[in-house]
Amino acid sequence: MSTVPRLFESVVARSGDAPAVVFEHTTVGYAELNARANRLARRLIARGVGPDVLVAVAVPRSVELVTAVLAVLKAGGAYLPLDPAYPEERLGHMVRDARPLLVLRTGDVRLPPHEVAELVLGEADSAGPGPGADDVGDAERLAPLRPEHLMYVIYTSGSSGTPKGVAVPHAGVADMVATQAATVGAGPGDRVLQWASISFDAAFWDLTLGLLSGATLVLARAEDLLPGDPLKATLLRHAVTHAVLPPVALSVTDSDEVLVGGTVMSTGDACTEALVRQWSRGRRMFNGYGPTEVTVGATVAGPVTGDGEVGIGTPWIGNRVHVLDERLRRVPDGEEGELYLAGSGLARGYLGRPGATAGRFVPDPYGPPGSLMYRSGDRGLRRADGELFFRGRADGQVKVRGFRIELGEIEACLTTHPAVDLAAVVVAGGLGDARIVAYVSLTGGDDGATVDPGELRRYVAGTLPEHMVPSSVVPLDRLPTNVNGKIDRAALAGARPVSPPVSPAPEAPPAANGVEGTLCALVAEILDVPAARPSDNFFDLGGHSVLAAHLARRIRKEFDITVPMRTILEAETLGELADRVGASAGTGADGERAGSAGAPVP
Structure with missing residues (x-):
């Protein structure tokens, strides 16, 4: 096993001045990127950063973002990514909950008030080779860096209404890199798109697929990565050869002329046969699977062709997938069970939440003594040839636009509004037009009876990230229930909404033919x-x-x-x-x- 700094430095040693990162009109070579990260790492060590110490990174997409992540890891610390586009309340919760030693940000990023010391990146952090540019060794770190030390903490949606941080060590990185090499096979001369927000573990896959293979990592502004024409234009403009994208982005982006002869991986949601038939022509296509509770992923299928059901493949190198029943017994091939994930990529658990960790990270009866496995909540089956297939969730967790969402967190947020009594959230539509729809019963009284659904959306948007904000909020006199007294989610769409307040001056409809x-x-x-x-x-x-x-x-x-x-x-x-x-x-x-x-x- 190895760590990210060791793996990256071995690539630098053989890549020299080859381009490492491209962002807009800026290109930075491997040697220069390494030097920048080393200098910043020494500043972090001087501020007390070392193994198992968290550093919050609040930096927009840029070369500085890549430098900051590498510097934290080189110092021996672990990074807590803070996407500046997230609501202030969400960012504030992450900082308060994770309690990092330091916040690393650029001057253009504003965070909610907090009590954590800050280090603001400036022009001096982008200077060329000079003093302090050589690799940081264990002798300089506060303690030697080992694979079992923490690498990053990424927050996921929480069913209890509170997001929780998943703590992932370096231990699974070497096997992930070996899996990348054995499947998608990026390398010198290739150009890897960095698409996912830094607040998602998919961004770490992008970073490592580029920088731990000797390829060039391509970054772009968020608006240039929007699915559809902007994404296609970016892929063409930068001659991208490797990209990891969710099915929803693939579904609305024209595949003609992009990634020709290259590689695309679908991940984050179920991939359809139609998408595979479209995107596998003229390029290799893979389908990946894995929750945040492992080092980015657990299985990969491909190259896939769209001839039949699209599976999630077989386990990554160094990892295992068990298909078990409710008594943790293996189910026969072809029968459905719950997917339990084990091996080198397993996370430590949830930061500061031993109870939640114990409920999901359980003893592995099929692994070495003392080993654990993650109870994913995903249903699936294993075919006789070893291919795994995803069959949905066993709980209320969903994927929308490739994002993992606990509907319970949205419901909990809505019920904190004084006008809302109960809330039930569902997903409507298909892959390309999936929408989150919230149904609420009101507390009564004049304020509750006339609450504007738009006000409720704005209220939720002040706390939850954009991908979790309901597309619509429907007030009901009461939420329909079944014979057991539970909310009948199937009946929500047919329930009669509360009449909206009368507008004093209704707007005339536009001309139908204009x-x-x-x-x-x-x-x-x-x-x-x-x-x-x-x-x-x-x-x-x-x-x-x-x-x-x-x-x-x-x-x-x-x-x-x-x-x-x-x-x-x-x-x-x-x-x-x-x-x-x-x-x-x-x-x-x-x-x-x-x-x-x-x-x-x-």
């Missing part, structure tokens, strides 16, 4: 809302980035023009978006011709 009317009708259809009006905001109605990509495609089909995602993201209202669309299509928002059609929307 650009504005057509656009509003498209939005209502895509978002599955009763109506959309020119004064509405697409995202306030429940839109998100994937649904925005759907809207861009529908506009292209309807008006024969190309709408940049930035136009949809920045439009304050649908009326403003209709004006932009109408001007480009050569008509006014009311449908009257104004000029030539076919130009892209500015």
